[in-house]
Amino acid sequence: MISTQEQRQLIIHHPMFSHFTEKALEELLADAQPRDYPAQALIQRQGDPAERFYLVQSGKVKLFRISADGKEKVVEIIPAGRTFAEAVMFMQRSVFPVCAEALEPVRLIGFSNRLMLRHLEQNPQTCLHLLGHMSVRLHQRLDELETLTLQNATQRLALYLVSQVRDRGAESAEIELALPKSLIAARLSIKPETFSRAIANLRDRGLIDSRARVISIPSIQNLLDEFAEGQTPGPDYKAGVIATDKP
Amino acid sequence: MISTQEQRQLIIHHPMFSHFTEKALEELLADAQPRDYPAQALIQRQGDPAERFYLVQSGKVKLFRISADGKEKVVEIIPAGRTFAEAVMFMQRSVFPVCAEALEPVRLIGFSNRLMLRHLEQNPQTCLHLLGHMSVRLHQRLDELETLTLQNATQRLALYLVSQVRDRGAESAEIELALPKSLIAARLSIKPETFSRAIANLRDRGLIDSRARVISIPSIQNLLDEFAEGQTPGPDYKAGVIATDKP
DNA sequence: CGGCACATTGAAGCGGCTCAACATCAGTGG
DNA sequence: CCACTGATGTTGAGCCGCTTCAATGTGCCG
Numbered sequence: 001m002i003s004t005q006e007q008r009q010l011i012i013h014h015p016m017f018s019h020f021t022e023k024a025l026e027e028l029l030a031d032a033q034p035r036d037y038p039a040q041a042l043i044q045r046q047g048d049p050a051e052r053f054y055l056v057q058s059g060k061v062k063l064f065r066i067s068a069d070g071k072e073k074v075v076e077i078i079p080a081g082r083t084f085a086e087a088v089m090f091m092q093r094s095v096f097p098v099c100a101e102a103l104e105p106v107r108l109i110g111f112s113n114r115l116m117l118r119h120l121e122q123n124p125q126t127c128l129h130l131l132g133h134m135s136v137r138l139h140q141r142l143d144e145l146e147t148l149t150l151q152n153a154t155q156r157l158a159l160y161l162v163s164q165v166r167d168r169g170a171e172s173a174e175i176e177l178a179l180p181k182s183l184i185a186a187r188l189s190i191k192p193e194t195f196s197r198a199i200a201n202l203r204d205r206g207l208i209d210s211r212a213r214v215i216s217i218p219s220i221q222n223l224l225d226e227f228a229e230g231q232t233p234g235p236d237y238k239a240g241v242i243a244t245d246k247p
Numbered sequence: 248m249i250s251t252q253e254q255r256q257l258i259i260h261h262p263m264f265s266h267f268t269e270k271a272l273e274e275l276l277a278d279a280q281p282r283d284y285p286a287q288a289l290i291q292r293q294g295d296p297a298e299r300f301y302l303v304q305s306g307k308v309k310l311f312r313i314s315a316d317g318k319e320k321v322v323e324i325i326p327a328g329r330t331f332a333e334a335v336m337f338m339q340r341s342v343f344p345v346c347a348e349a350l351e352p353v354r355l356i357g358f359s360n361r362l363m364l365r366h367l368e369q370n371p372q373t374c375l376h377l378l379g380h381m382s383v384r385l386h387q388r389l390d391e392l393e394t395l396t397l398q399n400a401t402q403r404l405a406l407y408l409v410s411q412v413r414d415r416g417a418e419s420a421e422i423e424l425a426l427p428k429s430l431i432a433a434r435l436s437i438k439p440e441t442f443s444r445a446i447a448n449l450r451d452r453g454l455i456d457s458r459a460r461v462i463s464i465p466s467i468q469n470l471l472d473e474f475a476e477g478q479t480p481g482p483d484y485k486a487g488v489i490a491t492d493k494p
Numbered sequence: 495c496g497g498c499a500c501a502t503t504g505a506a507g508c509g510g511c512t513c514a515a516c517a518t519c520a521g522t523g524g
Numbered sequence: 525c526c527a528c529t530g531a532t533g534t535t536g537a538g539c540c541g542c543t544t545c546a547a548t549g550t551g552c553c554g
Contacts, residue, residue, distance in 0.1 A: 065389070067397040075389065090375065090382040097386050120375060127374035128337065128367060134381045135337040139344050141388040142312070142322065148395055149436045150314040153510070181533065189396045194510055196534050212519095212533095400542070428501070441542060443502050459551085 007034065007109060010057060015133075016083060019125040028119070033110040043100040043108070044085070050094040052110035053086040059106030062183075063098045074186040077103070077179065087134060089113035103183075153190045154198040155227040160188055161208065162220060174216040254281065254356060257304060262380075263330060266372040275366065280357040290347040290355070291332070297341045299357035300333040306353030309430075310345045321433040324350070324426065334381060336360035350430075400437045401445040402474040407435055408455065409467055421463040 008029070011017055017025060033052070037043055037059075044050075046065060054061075061078040075098050078084045088094055094113065120127055147156055165173040177184065185195035199215075202208045207223050209216045217223055255276070258264055264272060280299070284290055284306075291297075293312060308325040322345050325331045335341055341360065367374055394403055412420040424431065432442035446462075449455045454470050456463045464470055 065393045065397070067393070071397050073393050073396045075392065087378075087382045087385050090378040091386065092379075097389055117375070120378075121371050124368050124371045124374055127371055127378065128364070131334075131337040131367075131374065131377060131381065132339075134378065134385060135334045138334050138381060138385055138388065139338065141385065141392065142344055145322065145388065145392060145395070146312045146314070146320050148392070149320045150312070150318050180531095191511060192533070193512085193535085197510090200534085427499095438543060439501075440503085440544085444542095447502080 007057060010081070011055065011109065014055065014081075014083070015129055016055075016086070016126070019123055019129065020119060024119045024123070028111055028115055031112045031115055035108050035110060037102040037106045037108070039102055039104050039106075041102045041106070043102060043106070044096045044098075046096050046099050048096050050085060050088045050096050051113055053083060053089055053113060053116070055083045055109045055111070056080050057107040057109055060103040060179075061106060061108075062101045062103050064101070064186075065098055072186070073189065074183070077183075077187065086130070087137070089117060103179075148189060151227065153188070153194050154201050156188045156190065157195065157198045158202065158207070158223050158227045160184065161215060161217065162223060165217070165220065171220065172216070172218050173220060174214065177213045177215065254304060257328070258302065258356065261302065261328075261330070262376055263302075263333070263373070266370055266376065267366060271366045271370070275358055275362055278359045278362055282355050282357060284349040284353045284355070286349055286351050286353075288349045288353070290349060290353070291343045293343050293346050295343050297332060297335045297343050298360055300330060300336055300360060300363070302330045302356045302358070303327050304354040304356055307350040307426075308353060308355075309348045309350050311348070311433075312345055319433070320436065321430070324430075324434065333377070334384070336364060350426075395436060398474065400435070400441050401448050403435045403437070404442065404445045405449065405454070405470050405474045407431065408462060408464065409470060412464070412467060418467065419463070419465050420467060421461065424460045424462065 011029065011032070012025065017028070020028070034057070043054075043061065056078050058080050060080070061084060063075045063078065063084060064072045065075060066072045076084075084100065085096060088096060120130075147159060151159070161175065164175045164178075166175075167173060179187075181195055182192045185192045188195070190198070199208070199210055202223075203210055205226075207217070207219075207226060209218065258276065258279070259272065264275070267275070281304070290301075290308065303325050305327050307327070308331060310322045310325065310331060311319045312322060313319045323331075331347065332343060335343060367377075394406060398406070408422065411422045411425075413422075414420060426434075428442055429439045432439045435442070437445070446455070446457055449470075450457055452473075454464070454466075454473060456465065
């Protein structure tokens with residue numbers, strides 16, 4: 001059960017719930033479970049049965065996969081205000097596909113999958129919103145797949161830095177790393193040592209300037225030009241083969 | 248406009264359309280565009296505006312990304328009977344995130360995104376089906392992400408071989424590669440040479456037996472044990488940190 | 495049979511990893 | 525206030541896996 005006004009506001013204004021009727025909302029809220037986790041707590045384990053999805057009220061959550069030999073792959077860092085594990089509820093066998101860990105003290109609000117599904121059946125608007133949301137996620141995974149296979153460590157770092165720039169379209173920028181470098185390294189699937197060397201590499205070449213956690217980029221364009229991002233191929237790519245119009 | 252009975256049957260029985268009313272279906276069918284492509288034809292380019300999604304009537308379609316320096320990453324191979332680019336219609340800026348190429352002579356049926364969205368607004372059942380579909384896709388991408396970062400080339404190949412086994416749960420199996428080895432290599436993000444060496448590696452160790460395009464696996468379990476798949480960590484993983492129940 | 499695409503095998507190179515030492519900084523307690 | 529400590533970040537050296545380049549082998553269709 002949700003108690004505080006702060007929680008109500010957070011939920012009500014979240015796009016996931018904004019199309020619901022008053023009644024449906026009340027039902028979901030009545031069933032919602034707030035829960036606190038200390039830093040480093042394991043919130044869920046991959047393979048656990050999933051009966052709820054979560055909204056992060058405060059703190060940051062790390063989603064990751066872990067392989068049999070103990071190596072982990074950081075999939076995503078969920079900041080406050082965002083939901084996670086919402087895609088799981090649409091699968092037949094509902095188990096968490098990833099582990100979740102609290103990076104800092106975290107407060108979550110858990111919603112019942114069963115209840116949510118029941119309301120979705122009568123609310124195409126929210127379904128469409130969710131579809132949009134999941135399309136974006138799918139697209140992001142695609143970007144990451146490409147980045148991982150087509151770009152080397154330094155390029156991945158450069159793209160990450162650019163993605164952290166708040167002011168889109170600015171010429172230059174100064175950013176402060178929101179996470180420990182070792183975590184960013186994990187997010188980029190590189191080792192901390194390699195991360196450090198990549199930073200040094202960019203610094204030596206004058207593309208960035210780094211002082212501790214603050215990194216300034218004299219020219220964002222230069223950084224991007226150097227490591228051309230996954231853009232559409234030139235217009236002359238494999239030109240010539242055209243489709244026939246009708247079967 | 249759809250003409251042949253064969254096409255109608257294919258469409259009507261596809262889960263994407265199975266919940267639609269007769270009337271909605273007729274509207275979609277009236278607008279559907281069949282189209283043929285010769286082998287190697289470029290069907291769509293990443294960045295192209297997307298106004299339709301496609302059902303593959305016959306042939307195979309390769310979805311891939313291409314980077315500025317020409318390296319390509321094969322994202323997926325779509326066989327006959329499946330749709331692609333259906334996730335794009337839910338995004339604001341509707342452009343194809345990948346290139347598509349006909350691996351063989353291909354016949355596609357294209358459906359209007361606009362029309363489909365309009366019908367989805369009145370059909371939560373299909374929305375939910377689509378959500379389920381996209382959850383699975385999201386999950387698959389996750390698997391691939393993990394496989395790419397956590398497993399080496401030989402392990403990836405082993406997992407691929409196992410995934411190609413038709414008879415789930417059988418002790419041993421014999422499979423015939425449905426695609427040229429160089430394409431499978433690309434799908435696994437390894438070079439053909441490495442693919443070849445990986446096959447040789449498994450053969451030398453008695454885990455598989457390969458004669459040209461036919462590969463037999465004496466014991467599927469052995470193959471999996473060797474390269475323990477991304478399974479849930481042992482029950483003792485980071486035990487101890489428990490959540491407090493209430494805020 | 496020739497020709498060509500596909501596949502295999504060898505040798506060398508390179509990028510990122512591992513291991514190890516050292517630096518830096520924050521927090522702690524004397 | 526400073527010495528101690530542990531976490532985090534940096535730097536160096538060597539190694540390993542995959543790629544690259546190049547040569548050779550194999551199968552298919554003219």
